Amino acid sequence: MLTGDLLRVRFRKGQIQLPYIDEASGDHLGVAETLIRAFDSHIGGSRQELDEELADITGAGTEFLFHRGLSKLLKDRCTFAAASPVDPVELRSEIFESAAAAYRNTDQVRIDREAVLAEAAKSAGIEAKEVDRAFYADLKAAERLETFKSCTPEWLLGRYNVALAQAVLFRATELDLHVEGETPARYRDLFRKLKFFRLLHEIRQTGPGKYHIRIDGPMALFKSSQRYGLQIAQFLPAVLHCGNWRIAASVNWGARRREGVFRLTPETGLKPIGPSTGQWIPDEVAWLEERFGRLKTVWRMTAGSEIIDLGGQGVLVPDYVFTHPAAGTKVYLDFLGFWRSAAVRTRLDLLRRHGPPNLILAISDDLAVDDESSSGLPGEVYRFRRTPVARDILGILDAMTAKTPGESPATLDLFDH
Template sequence: MLTGNLVRVKVTSKGRVMPLYLSRDNAQWLEVAESLLLIFREGVGTTRYEIETEVHELVGEGLATLAHRGLAKVLEDRAEFEVVADVPPETLREKLFSAAADYRRSLRAAGHRAPFKRDHVLEVVGRELGIEPEAVAAGLFADLKDENRMLKFDDLDAQRLVDRYNVALAQAILLRAVLVTAVVRNEKPARYRQLFRQLKFHRLLYRVEGSMTTGYTFQIDGPLSLFSATNRYGLQMALFLPTLLHCAEFRLDAELRWGPKRDPRSFHLESSDGLISHQADTGTYVPAEMGAFLDRIRQVASAWDVTESTEVIELGREGVWVPDYRFVHKATGLDVFLEVVGFWKRSSLDRLLRLLPQHGPKRYVLAISDRLKVDEESIEGLSGPVLRFKEIPNSNDLSALLDRFLKDSPELGF
């Protein structure tokens, strides 16, 4: 992600923020990209300071080099840096400073002004720790950021680096958003489902209008519309953009608060701008904290198949619902939808409680976190059962609810 001091834009007289993208086919920029890539490819094992020095020698400083330094920042984000030392640096410092103090006291006790010998102290500490004096000196401040060493680098080619820079520039602008409106048209149902799943995966606050036939308009709250957690939420907002870029026909408009005074500005992006997503088009994802729950429910409810839901359920004129999971009874084909409503979904829960009684599917379960403090009166209108939980839903309780649907379904003849 580009930091604010690396964002290259111009602001029009009408208040629109225009990113200064790089041409992915420009020979000059491809040459710059290749030169920077060479520094990082050959930099494995060197310190962050050494790499930054090489980059500085190549591109220099000043406004004219913002793009160069932005490209370098993209590469730095693809590198893994760690503290590399035979002994923890804090231990080395403690031993070295103690040994130096002892050495000075011995010199004073000897009654003559012998010079202080740094190498002598390094040798003493090295013998105590079983390492070479040179290793003591090298590891003394290895935990400083500049002294971290690059362990590996996720390589790419020059053109993909330019593509990644352009997306990072747009992402950095969205960090200043108050409201983002995205319109997506003429996509296949699978693409729409992917967008809904990613909005939920990144835990973004959104409202949606439209249909599979006409397309959808998403209104997403920006990070600057919130009172807290703006940094984390802003990052989630930026991480959603690469998914949107997979769409063949879209437009995005953002209301911004720009600059030190947070002046109102706007930002526009559409498919014809040619930004290319750096993320693989992998579809939907499962939040990590639900992994244990899925493994357990497959064990205790073996008569049911469980998959991440790709169903988009229309909720009247107030948008759609994409449940988290779909359970299908292997013997009868009966299906049940499950929505896990964690503490981060307060606004979506209110919407579901209001709309599911009228527009929801025949069979569904809402698993609601106790942290939301939902009272019984709020859920009494639901046609589906509620499963309350603290950390993750209880698999045995959910299995019992699923089996109850079998008994309560007259079409099965039970």
């Protein structure tokens, strides 16, 4: 995304306005194409060489911030690495020691630089001509451009406009998102991304197929605001895949934290910057799915596909559903998201009043939820430390079905509602 120094915002009657660029402009497309070509041609070259050419292209005219912004987005698509056949630190140490020894040698009138470098090359097992390049290969300017994920000029200009909006949301104190008329699959994708990007949020259904989502912004937090701001930026592209939505964000802008409201709607013209990727799964949850698949059990684990209304005051989008084919039993597994302590209490109270009885609520110890706070919940509570354990989940599933002795597995209908 773009940093604050790469854009200028305007305030008009308390509203924040951005200098979106015309994505169809021939001049803008030409600049984008020139910059993309510069990156393509410098694969294998040094970062310093690339920066020097970019400086020549961007110049210092009225479009300076726009040009630098495009360059920043293209650099985000690069990987740089130190390219050296030997450890530059060890090589420098050996050269400096050899030079110092030569300086102390009173038989020499002057230090023979080439001889020192040749000796270091021989010791390191490299060619003498490689020494100069390897000498400072670990410095940032000397890093080599290993890969560049190229793109079209049209995509880059669209990405730039989205990045402008992301940079403003990075400084939001709160964000209100209204969405309506989407398919259940689209809502599931949106709600899951809220959760797995660990955004502090509340979801309320305001009508058939209509939802109001309130998200705490990074400027409302006391810590981790930078990381949290990046997570909000990552969430915005998911909204752009929706058709009928609007965002109103309260923002504190600049060093003086000037207050303003930032609004986005489909009429703003921002376009999705990539395909909808579906559910994003944290590593620890993906690890659970993999491990559960290795267990010898009749239970089947699949990604959740339902949106469960919680009394009109929120929704539950289970992460996984476990089914027992013979019994026809269905159990939801949901991981309690990243919440403030007050929001945790509110969420648990909502689940206590409206949560489904066939629910396993997984709570990380990092959330510091005590036994009293989690008592009285429907279904079962599963606590874990760093990662959930598949065998523990299986034990809970078996225990839940065992709570109805006397009913045969074929007729067990404990959890349907």
